[in-house]
Amino acid sequence: MQMNHHPISKLALVWLTLLCSVIVSFAELEFGHCERVVKEWADTSSSPREEHPNKDKRSLQDLLFFLHVPRTGGRTYFHCFLRKLYDNAEECPRSYDKLHFDPRKQKCKLLATHDDYSLMSMLPRERTSVMTIVRDPVARVLSTYEFSVEVAARFLVHPNLTSATMMSGRIRKKNVISTLDIWPWKYLVPWMREDLFARRDARKLKGVVIIEDDNPYDMEEMLMPLHTYLDTPTAHDIIHNGATFQIAGLTNNSRLSEAHEVRHCVQKYKNLGEPVLQVAKRRLDSMMYVGLTEEHRESASLFANVVGSQVLSQVVTSNITSKTTKSEASVKVSESGSDKSEIQNSTSEVASNKIEAKSGNMTVKTLMEVYEGCITHLRKSQGTRRVNSLKRISPANFTRGTRTRVPNEVIEQIKSLNNLDVELYKYAKEIFVKEHELVSKKMVSTSKRSIVDLQNVFGEMEAEKMWKLVSVALMLLLLFLLFLFVNARRRITSKVKMKKMKSKKIVCESDSLQLINIVKKGNNIPLISLVHP
Numbered sequence: 258m259q260m261n262h263h264p265i266s267k268l269a270l271v272w273l274t275l276l277c278s279v280i281v282s283f284a285e286l287e288f289g290h291c292e293r294v295v296k297e298w299a300d301t302s303s304s305p306r307e308e309h310p311n312k313d314k315r316s317l318q319d320l321l322f323f324l325h326v327p328r329t330g331g332r333t334y335f336h337c338f339l340r341k342l343y344d345n346a347e348e349c350p351r352s353y354d355k356l357h358f359d360p361r362k363q364k365c366k367l368l369a370t371h372d373d374y375s376l377m378s379m380l381p382r383e384r385t386s387v388m389t390i391v392r393d394p395v396a397r398v399l400s401t402y403e404f405s406v407e408v409a410a411r412f413l414v415h416p417n418l419t420s421a422t423m424m425s426g427r428i429r430k431k432n433v434i435s436t437l438d439i440w441p442w443k444y445l446v447p448w449m450r451e452d453l454f455a456r457r458d459a460r461k462l463k464g465v466v467i468i469e470d471d472n473p474y475d476m477e478e479m480l481m482p483l484h485t486y487l488d489t490p491t492a493h494d495i496i497h498n499g500a501t502f503q504i505a506g507l508t509n510n511s512r513l514s515e516a517h518e519v520r521h522c523v524q525k526y527k528n529l530g531e532p533v534l535q536v537a538k539r540r541l542d543s544m545m546y547v548g549l550t551e552e553h554r555e556s557a558s559l560f561a562n563v564v565g566s567q568v569l570s571q572v573v574t575s576n577i578t579s580k581t582t583k584s585e586a587s588v589k590v591s592e593s594g595s596d597k598s599e600i601q602n603s604t605s606e607v608a609s610n611k612i613e614a615k616s617g618n619m620t621v622k623t624l625m626e627v628y629e630g631c632i633t634h635l636r637k638s639q640g641t642r643r644v645n646s647l648k649r650i651s652p653a654n655f656t657r658g659t660r661t662r663v664p665n666e667v668i669e670q671i672k673s674l675n676n677l678d679v680e681l682y683k684y685a686k687e688i689f690v691k692e693h694e695l696v697s698k699k700m701v702s703t704s705k706r707s708i709v710d711l712q713n714v715f716g717e718m719e720a721e722k723m724w725k726l727v728s729v730a731l732m733l734l735l736l737f738l739l740f741l742f743v744n745a746r747r748r749i750t751s752k753v754k755m756k757k758m759k760s761k762k763i764v765c766e767s768d769s770l771q772l773i774n775i776v777k778k779g780n781n782i783p784l785i786s787l788v789h790p
């Protein structure tokens with residue numbers, strides 16, 4: 258038996274090794290191919306043409322490109338800063354909707370979008386300033402999950418998926434961009450919607466469903482659990498390392514033809530991520546503004562001082578403070594569009610936004626005040642919508658407190674799946690600290706400088722004028738003394754005629770006043786200019 262078996266097993270072993278080596282060499286080939294693809298992309302992406310070292314990145318160019326990474330709080334920047342600073346006419350048409358936008362044809366000044374950095378290939382690179390906001394990847398991923406659920410749940414008002422899908426197709430209007438038209442929601446929401454309907458149908462079939470656990474991230478009867486969501490092909494392609502891919506220009510939505518191969522290679526071989534991370538870091542370096550969702554107040558203040566102040570000064574110098582806002586040009590970015598009343602509510606939001614439209618006399622300080630008021634309003638309406646929407650999947654509910662219910666191993670899983678974003682976020686924090694320090698120093702030095710300026714004004718005043726000023730003062734003093742002397746003498750000589758004396762005194766005083774005026778006019782001393790800010 259053993260003698261018979263031996264050659265067969267030997268043969269099998271040979272085959273097995275052969276097969277293994279074939280597989281291994283295929284894998285090596287593929288890795289080698291990926292390595293090359295990524296390297297080529299990285300080389301072209303960090304060419305000198307990409308960077309402009311001679312230019313001050315902090316000076317605002319003709320076009321401001323807001324690279325809006327989803328779920329970083331960019332919406333409040335868009336509505337409460339950018340829309341207050343720019344006229345509707347200055348905003349690129351249908352910013353968030355790339356299908357309808359051709360930047361070459363438009364002379365617009367503001368472009369806010371979820372499109373990735375590859376859009377730069379269509380923009381006038383030398384005349385474009387880029388800004389973005391980065392968020393802790395764990396918070397960003399959790400927020401993406403919650404928002405997918407929130408928007409999808411709005412459709413549960415419909416009796417079935419067919420009706421919901423048909424309805425959402427019908428309500429797409431001319432001037433309203435629905436969340437469903439915008440990447441990445443156009444993939445994430447319909448997918449989640451389908452899932453919610455399937456689970457609802459399953460519950461209906463089962464009859465009574467008792468939900469014992471109240472952890473909204475793991476409530477299988479109601480919605481796709483978070484850990485399942487994280488490990489889907491869609492999440493791998495769209496959500497994980499989303500910030501890095503978007504800033505590198507490698508998203509699932511990229512305009513660059515090789516982007517998809519590069520991305521897939523990086524997703525497959527983790528150690529190929531490094532060149533992508535490096536490109537993303539260099540891009541952050543060259544951006545005009547990098548905000549942090551977590552440092553909300555400081556970020557807003559940095560924005561107002563770095564970007565806001567320059568837009569405001571442009572408004573003053575270009576002298577086009579036309580307050581007229583064409584309603585046709587206004588495009589509302591709706592967060593969804595599952596029913597009519599929401600659209601109506603959104604429209605009224607637009608109207609209220611436009612009341613406090615941009616004006617020539619806005620300062621950084623008033624901009625911040627307008628912003629604060631606006632975010633309070635925006636957050637309130639967003640909160641209401643969220644509660645109204647999540648009510649349809651009750652008892653699942655996402656609130657500030659519920660994120661503590663996410664198990665530690667899931668948090669670790671998110672960090673591991675978003676390893677590049679974790680690094681990029683660290684780097685963005687470093688940039689932020691530097692920029693923040695720089696701007697605070699600048700602000701201190703400008704206030705110091707104004708004092709110095711004031712001293713210079715005194716110093717530059719010609720000595721001659723100074724002496725004239727002194728001599729005028731001396732002369733006035735002399736006149737006053739003389740007047741006192743004469744007055745006193747008269748009082749002594751004729752004590753009886755007191756009334757008469759008083760009227761003479763008035764004449765005398767008005768004479769000396771006139772004298773002062775003449776002296777001032779003659780010397781033309783710029784007294785007012787001394788109080789320049």
Ligand SMILES: *[C@@H]1O[C@H](CO)[C@@H](O)[C@H](O)[C@H]1NC(C)=O
Nearest residue numbers: 415416417418419420421423
């Ligand atoms: C879905 O709902 C609509 C509206 O109630 C109904 O007309 C349609 O027959 C339903 N479709 C299915 C497949 O149940």
Ligand SMILES: *[C@@H]1O[C@H](CO)[C@@H](O)[C@H](O)[C@H]1NC(C)=O
Nearest residue numbers: 444490491494495509510517
């Ligand atoms: C982007 O991702 C979605 C969802 O996974 C997919 O349907 C779509 O085909 C992807 N697009 C590209 C260009 O890969």
Ligand SMILES: *[C@@H]1O[C@H](CO)[C@@H](O)[C@H](O)[C@H]1NC(C)=O
Nearest residue numbers: 572573574575576577578579
């Ligand atoms: C601003 O525009 C008005 C009319 O449009 C013009 O009369 C005025 O001279 C302009 N001022 C500057 C500083 O360009």
Ligand SMILES: *[C@@H]1O[C@H](CO)[C@@H](O)[C@H](O)[C@H]1NC(C)=O
Nearest residue numbers: 596598599601602641642645
């Ligand atoms: C629309 O807004 C009104 C008042 O602002 C509110 O009562 C109503 O519930 C809102 N509708 C929806 C669907 O959010």
Ligand SMILES: *[C@@H]1O[C@H](CO)[C@@H](O)[C@H](O)[C@H]1NC(C)=O
Nearest residue numbers: 615616617618619620623624
């Ligand atoms: C601009 O000035 C006008 C008139 O002086 C004033 O009514 C308005 O409130 C000011 N706007 C801002 C934003 O300060």
Ligand SMILES: *[C@@H]1O[C@H](CO)[C@@H](O)[C@H](O)[C@H]1NC(C)=O
Nearest residue numbers: 644647648651652654655656
């Ligand atoms: C969800 O939580 C919010 C905030 O705590 C609360 O206002 C709302 O009523 C909750 N929704 C449901 C359906 O319990």
